[in-house]
Amino acid sequence: MVEECDIEVRVRYCEADPMGYLHHSQYFVFMEMARTELLLRNGMRYRDCEKQGVFFVVVKAEIRYKSPARYDDSLRIHVRIARMTRARIEHEYHVYKDGRIIAEAATVLGCVGRDGRVQEIPESLRDDQPPGNT
Numbered sequence: 001m002v003e004e005c006d007i008e009v010r011v012r013y014c015e016a017d018p019m020g021y022l023h024h025s026q027y028f029v030f031m032e033m034a035r036t037e038l039l040l041r042n043g044m045r046y047r048d049c050e051k052q053g054v055f056f057v058v059v060k061a062e063i064r065y066k067s068p069a070r071y072d073d074s075l076r077i078h079v080r081i082a083r084m085t086r087a088r089i090e091h092e093y094h095v096y097k098d099g100r101i102i103a104e105a106a107t108v109l110g111c112v113g114r115d116g117r118v119q120e121i122p123e124s125l126r127d128d129q130p131p132g133n134t
Contacts, residue, residue: 011069073097
């Protein structure tokens with residue numbers, strides 16, 4: 001299982017506030033993009049999960065902003081699976097600009113079915129889990 005990956009993004013004009021800074025909410029969009037890429041690198045598309053009745057909902061999200069990003073900055077988003085249980089995935093993120101960490105974040109995703117009830121993560125996504133998981 002691929003446990004981590006990086007994506008590159010460039011801050012677009014529409015993602016910046018009137019002062020030219022990347023709006024704080026966009027960090028969560030970039031983090032979702034990184035999670036989606038990580039899923040792809042593990043051979044699964046989120047749309048395929050949905051077809052199978054498997055949905056991942058964000059149950060917790062936190063971020064610490066250290067330094068701002070601005071319009072046209074190039075950013076690298078690093079995502080890592082920190083922990084996986086039978087029904088939950090915890091991710092950690094680092095956002096880099098010019099090689100420096102400008103934000104640190106974490107999310108917890110729960111696996112649910114079409115009815116919104118908690119269900120186990122499919123074995124195909126749990127194979128070769130990162131160490132220390134239960």
